[in-house]
Amino acid sequence: xxxxxxxxxxxxxxxxxxxxxxxxxxxxxxxxxxxxxxxxxxxxxxxxxxxxxxxxxxxxxxxxxxxxxxxxxxxxxxxxxxxxxxxxxxxxxxxxxxxxxxxxxxxxxxxxxxxxxxxxxxxxxxxxxxxxxxxxxxxxxxxxxxxxxxxxxxxxxxxxxxxxxxxxxxxxxxxxxxxxxxxxxxxxxxxxxxxxxxxxxxxxxxxxxxxxxxxxxxxxxxxxxxxxxxxxxxxxxxxxxxxxxxxxxxxxxxxxxxxxxxxxxxxxxxxxxxxxxxxxxxxxxxxxxxxxxxxxxxxxxxxx
Amino acid sequence: xxxxxxxxxxxxxxxxxxxxxxxxxxxxxxxxxxxxxxxxxxxxxxxxxxxxxxxxxxxxxxxxxxxxxxxxxxxxxxxxxxxxxxxxxxxxxxxxxxxxxxxxxxxxxxxxxxxxxxxxxxxxxxxxxxxxxxxxxxxxxxxxxxxxxxxxxxxxxxxxxxxxxxxxxxxxxxxxxxxxxxxxxxxxxxxxxxxxxxxxxxxxxxxxxxxxxxxxxxxxxxxxxxxxxxxxxxxxxxxxxxxxxxxxxxxxxxxxxxxxxxxxxxxxxxxxxxxxxxxxxxxxxxxxxxxxxxxxxxxxxxxxxxxxxxxxxxxxxxxxxxxxxxxxxxxxxxxxxxxxxxxxxxxxxxxxxxxxxxxxxxxxxxxxxxxxxxxxxxxxxxxxxxxxxxxxxxxxxxxxxxxxxxxxxxxxxxxxxxxxxxxxxxxxxxxxxxxxxxxxxxxxxxxxxxxxxxxxxxxxxxxxxxxxxxxxxxxxxxxxxxxxxxxxxxxxxxxxxxxxxxxxxxxxxxxxxxxxxxxxxxxxxxxxxxxxxxxxxxxxxxxxxxxxxxxxxxxxxxxxxxxxxxxxxxxxxxxxxxxxx
Numbered sequence: 060x061x062x063x064x065x066x067x068x069x070x071x072x073x074x075x076x077x078x079x080x081x082x083x084x085x086x087x088x089x090x091x092x093x094x095x096x097x098x099x100x101x102x103x104x105x106x107x108x109x110x111x112x113x114x115x116x117x118x119x120x121x122x123x124x125x126x127x128x129x130x131x132x133x134x135x136x137x138x139x140x141x142x143x144x145x146x147x148x149x150x151x152x153x154x155x156x157x158x159x160x161x162x163x164x165x166x167x168x169x170x171x172x173x174x175x176x177x178x179x180x181x182x183x184x185x186x187x188x189x190x191x192x193x194x195x196x197x198x199x200x201x202x203x204x205x206x207x208x209x210x211x212x213x214x215x216x217x218x219x220x221x222x223x224x225x226x227x228x229x230x231x232x233x234x235x236x237x238x239x240x241x242x243x244x245x246x247x248x249x250x251x252x253x254x255x256x257x258x259x260x261x262x263x264x265x266x267x268x269x270x271x272x273x274x275x276x277x278x279x280x281x282x283x284x285x286x287x288x289x290x291x292x293x294x295x296x297x298x299x300x301x302x303x304x305x306x307x308x309x310x311x312x313x314x315x316x317x318x319x320x321x322x323x324x325x326x327x328x329x330x331x332x333x334x335x336x337x338x339x340x341x342x343x344x345x346x347x348x349x350x351x352x353x354x355x356x357x358x359x360x361x362x363x
Numbered sequence: 364x365x366x367x368x369x370x371x372x373x374x375x376x377x378x379x380x381x382x383x384x385x386x387x388x389x390x391x392x393x394x395x396x397x398x399x400x401x402x403x404x405x406x407x408x409x410x411x412x413x414x415x416x417x418x419x420x421x422x423x424x425x426x427x428x429x430x431x432x433x434x435x436x437x438x439x440x441x442x443x444x445x446x447x448x449x450x451x452x453x454x455x456x457x458x459x460x461x462x463x464x465x466x467x468x469x470x471x472x473x474x475x476x477x478x479x480x481x482x483x484x485x486x487x488x489x490x491x492x493x494x495x496x497x498x499x500x501x502x503x504x505x506x507x508x509x510x511x512x513x514x515x516x517x518x519x520x521x522x523x524x525x526x527x528x529x530x531x532x533x534x535x536x537x538x539x540x541x542x543x544x545x546x547x548x549x550x551x552x553x554x555x556x557x558x559x560x561x562x563x564x565x566x567x568x569x570x571x572x573x574x575x576x577x578x579x580x581x582x583x584x585x586x587x588x589x590x591x592x593x594x595x596x597x598x599x600x601x602x603x604x605x606x607x608x609x610x611x612x613x614x615x616x617x618x619x620x621x622x623x624x625x626x627x628x629x630x631x632x633x634x635x636x637x638x639x640x641x642x643x644x645x646x647x648x649x650x651x652x653x654x655x656x657x658x659x660x661x662x663x664x665x666x667x668x669x670x671x672x673x674x675x676x677x678x679x680x681x682x683x684x685x686x687x688x689x690x691x692x693x694x695x696x697x698x699x700x701x702x703x704x705x706x707x708x709x710x711x712x713x714x715x716x717x718x719x720x721x722x723x724x725x726x727x728x729x730x731x732x733x734x735x736x737x738x739x740x741x742x743x744x745x746x747x748x749x750x751x752x753x754x755x756x757x758x759x760x761x762x763x764x765x766x767x768x769x770x771x772x773x774x775x776x777x778x779x780x781x782x783x784x785x786x787x788x789x790x791x792x793x794x795x796x797x798x799x800x801x802x803x804x805x806x807x808x809x810x811x812x813x814x815x816x817x818x819x820x821x822x823x824x825x826x827x828x829x830x831x832x833x834x835x836x837x838x839x840x841x842x843x844x845x846x847x848x849x850x851x852x853x854x855x856x857x858x859x860x861x862x863x864x865x866x867x868x869x870x871x872x873x874x875x876x877x878x879x880x881x882x883x884x885x886x887x888x889x890x891x892x893x894x895x896x897x898x899x900x901x902x903x904x905x906x907x908x909x910x911x912x913x914x915x916x917x918x919x920x921x922x923x924x925x926x927x928x929x930x931x932x933x934x935x936x937x938x939x940x941x942x943x944x
Contacts, residue, residue, distance in 0.1 A: 326888030
C-alpha cells in the first residue's frame, strides 16, 4: 500500500485522535512557524510604529556590533560554561536520585522523599534568589559551613567569581532535582520485572543491576532529554543571573542574556536583541543537530 | 462516596480550577464607573465657569480652618482661584477661557498603572479635573509589570489612543516617536491651545530649555517645577553614633576616617554602609571628593569628562581599599540586596548610610525610632565646598505626548494644559479643598492635621494616600517640596536634610538633560554599556582588594581602547546642542 493510502485508512479509523491533534498543530503553525519571518527584523532597525516594511535595512550591523564588542568572547564563554556545568551536574543529578528512589521499598518513606525533593520546584525564582542571598551572606549558613570545612575566612560568597558557577548550578539542582526525577521514575516503573528476577537468579548485586538493567532500559528517555538539554546550551534565563550577579562576578556570571539586558536598559532595541537571539538559536540548532546525529548513530534513539 | 457525589466534587474542582485560570485573564480596561463619592457629585453648586472675572473669595477662604460645605463647593466646583497666593518668583498662569470645553469629548489616555491605585478612572483628583474642564477621560492602563510589552504592542498595532503618558518609552525617545509618526509635533499649537503651559515654561530659562528639543521643537508636556528640587541622596549618620563617639559631623575625608574608626571602637562593627548590588557604591558621595565622579560630568571649561578617568582615581581607590581592609565598610557592600541593606542599617553594625532621607525616615525613625542627621558630601581639604553631580533642572516626573491619531487635538491639549493653571496646580498637588487641604492666610495650600492624606478614612498609610488623593508624578506644575505629605508632615525632618544638602552643595559639575540623535543613540548605548561594565568590575575588585590599585592603569588603557574618546565626543556634541537651545 502506498503511504497515501495508509494514511487515509488510518485517518478514517482514528479520525478522533487526528481531530484532537489539529489544535496543537494549528498552534505551532500560527504561533511558532508563522511569525518566524519576523526574525528578519534582526537585519533592520525596527521601529514598531513604522512596521516591518518601513523600517530601515541595516544588514549585518547588529551582528557586527555584537561580535566586535570587547566582551563578546567572555559572555559567550560564560554562557556555554554555565550550561555545560548544568549538563554535567544538573542533568545527571535527577537520574541518580531516581535510581536511588527506585531502590526504596518502604512506600511511605519513598513518598516522603519525593514530596520533599520536588517542593522547591514550586518556589518562585525571586524567592529562591532571596534565600541564596541570605544563606551566602557574611554570617549566612552556607558561608559558615564553608568556613568550618576549609578553615579559611570568607565574606559574602556571591562576591567571589569562582563560586558563582557552583552556587548557580547547585541551587538549580536543589530546586529541580525532585521534579526532573519524576520522568525517570515513571520510565523505571515500566521496566519488565522479569529482567530483575532473572538478574536475582544470577546473583547480581544492586549496583550492577542499576548499571546493566535500569539504565539501559531508560536510556531512550535519557538520550531524548539529553538532546533537548543540549539544544538549550546557548540560552540562559537571565533572571536568575541578574538576581545573583554583581560587578565582582561579572567575569564568570555575565552571560549573553544579561549583557544584552544591560544594553537594553540604555537603548531598547528590538532589532539588536533579535539579532543576538538569532545567533544563539542558530548555535543551539547546530549543536542539537550534531548531538542528534551522534545519538542516531550510536543508539536507536534519536529525535529524528 | 456515591458516584453522584464524586461527580459533583469533580465538577466543583474543575470549575474552581478553570475559574481561577480565567480570573487571571481579566484585563484592566474597566469602563469608567460612576464615582460614589458624595463630595464630587454635589450638583446644586456647579456654577459653569464664566469668562468674566470671579468674585474675590480670598477673605473667606484664606486662613479658614473650618470651611462650610458651601465654601468647599465654591472652591472645588468652580474655576475661582482668587484665594490662591503667588508663592513663587514666577507667577502661575490663570487662563481658564477654554473651560468647560466647548464640545463633548472623551479622551483616551494610556498610562502605566500605579499598583497603589486600583482604578485610575475613579481617582478623585482626575474626576475633579474632569468636572472643572468639562473634558471626559478614559484611562487605559495595562496590568502592572506589563507596561513595556503593552506599549510595544500598542505601537505595533497602530491603534493609538489620544494621549500617552510616559511617551519616552518609544525607542529613541520623543523625537524618534515624532519622526516615526507616533506623536504629534506640537510646536505650532502650543501658544494657541496651551496658554498656561506656554506661559509657565517660558517664565524661567531652565524650564524653557529642558522642555524644548535641540532643534527648537515642542513635542510634549513635561512636569516642571517652580524650583530645582532638593538632592535626595547623601550621607546620613545616626544621632546616637555621634553621641557615642563624641565627635562632630565629619566634613573632610580625614575626619570621616577618624569618625568611622572611632565608631568601630565604640561598637559599630561595620560603621559605614557603603553599598549594595543596586549600585550605591558609585553615587558621587565619597568619590566626588577626588573628582572621580560616577559617570560623565562637566569640567570648569564646560567640557564633558568621564569621572572614572580622572587623575585622582588612584588615590580614591587606594583610600577605599584601605577602608575596606580596616573593616570600616559593610562586608557585603558588593552583594547585598535592598532588604539585606536595610537590615544592616537598623542593626547595631551601622553608624552611617549613603541613602535617601525619605527612605531612612521610614526605616530608621518611623519603624525603629532611630534619629539621624544629614552630612554634606566629604571633601579632600578643609574649607572646600561639597559638590555633587546631581542637580535637578526643574524638570522631573512624568510627561505626556499627543498621538497622531488624536481626534480632537485642541481638546487633548486643553486637558493637559489645565494642570499648569493655578487651579490645576492646587488640585493636582494638594487634592480636594476641605477634605485634603486648606489654604493659609497667605494663600498657600497645606495639609491640615486631620486631612485625608494623614488620616485616611480607609486607614491606608501615607505612602498610599499620597497617590490616592493627589497626583504625585504628572505633567503639571510639580510642587514636591510643599505638597509631598512625607516631606511636610509634622516632625518630619527628611525635607530639612534635603534642603540643607542642596543649599550647601556645589552642583556646577552636573550635566543638564541632554538628548542624543537617533544615529548617536545606538552607538552611545553600546559604548556606555561596555564602559559601565568595565568600570564596575575594576573598581569593585580593586576596592575589595582582589586587584591591586595599579590595576587601574590597565583599566584606563582598556577604556581608551574601547572608545572612551568617541563616547565623550558624542556627549559633547549633545551638550553643545543643548546649550544652543
